[in-house]
Amino acid sequence: xxxxxxxxxxxSVPEGENLVLNCSFTDSAIYNLQWFRQDPGKGxxxxxxxxxxxxxxxxxxxxxSLDKSSGRSTLYIAASQPGxxxxxxxAVVSDFNKFYFGSGTKLNVKP
Amino acid sequence: NAGVMQNPRHLVRRRxxxxxxxCSPMKGHSHVYWYRQLPEEGLKFMVYLQKENIIDxxxxxxxxxxxxxxxEGPSILRIQQVVRGDSAAYFCASSPELxxxxxxxxxxxxxxx
Numbered sequence: 245x246x247x248x249x250x251x252x253x254x255x256s257v258p259e260g261e262n263l264v265l266n267c268s269f270t271d272s273a274i275y276n277l278q279w280f281r282q283d284p285g286k287g288x289x290x291x292x293x294x295x296x297x298x299x300x301x302x303x304x305x306x307x308x309s310l311d312k313s314s315g316r317s318t319l320y321i322a323a324s325q326p327g328x329x330x331x332x333x334x335a336v337v338s339d340f341n342k343f344y345f346g347s348g349t350k351l352n353v354k355p
Numbered sequence: 356n357a358g359v360m361q362n363p364r365h366l367v368r369r370r371x372x373x374x375x376x377x378c379s380p381m382k383g384h385s386h387v388y389w390y391r392q393l394p395e396e397g398l399k400f401m402v403y404l405q406k407e408n409i410i411d412x413x414x415x416x417x418x419x420x421x422x423x424x425x426x427e428g429p430s431i432l433r434i435q436q437v438v439r440g441d442s443a444a445y446f447c448a449s450s451p452e453l454x455x456x457x458x459x460x461x462x463x464x465x466x467x468x
Contacts, residue, residue, distance in 0.1 A: 275454040276454065276456075278456065278457070280459070285464075286461060286462075287361075287446065287459050287460055287461035287462050288398075288446065288448075288459040289459075290456060290457075290458060290459070293456045333397075333398070335398075337454060337457075341386060341388065341403060341450060341453055341454050341455075341457065342388075342400050342403065342411065342414075343388070343390070343398070343400060343448075343457065344400070345390075345397045345398040345399075346397060347396070347397045348397065
């Protein structure tokens with residue numbers, strides 16, 4: 245059974261800092277990996293999707309990498325801003341588009 | 356193209372009542388998924404449906420829960436005889452094809468009193 249772990253569980257940084265969020269998964273047989281952002285009481289916003297054949301994806305200040313063989317993904321956020329404060333969720337997709345979610349990293353960017 | 360639409364956004368039910376949660380996928384998406392997020396827990400898969408078919412319901416409790424995605428209209432997640440433990444946020448997602456990017460709705464927050 246796929247297990248997804250995210251470290252750290254919470255992170256507080258000053259504005260402008262570059263930061264890395266980590267995600268690990270136990271079964272490397274995945275179709276893709278998706279990073280989401282969840283604001284309190286809100287839904288999930290898709291940030292980046294990495295297909296299993298890809299190594300990384302970039303969108304603006306966000307860069308996500310995938311190392312399937314070691315079961316790891318990282319989300320890099322450059323020049324963090326207070327508006328980046330949210331919970332970041334990593335999800336791996338196995339058979340039939342079934343997402344396995346980590347518990348998330350709660351990020352607080354202080355002005 | 357509107358996103359995945361879920362309604363209601365908030366639902367309060369008394370113990371023993373029925374809860375019906377609706378999800379309209381994005382236009383052109385024929386794959387629908389339901390997830391549940393219990394308080395202070397991660398999202399857990401419940402069921403995967405295509406039009407008129409349940410493909411995978413391995414995450415759905417065997418009793419009181421059912422889901423459908425009819426040929427016309429939204430997907431419905433139905434919870435009969437709700438209990439306090441059913442209180443959670445229920446999220447729906449859709450995708451155009453299998454194993455492609457999925458888009459999530461805003462969720463329905465069910466509170467059982």
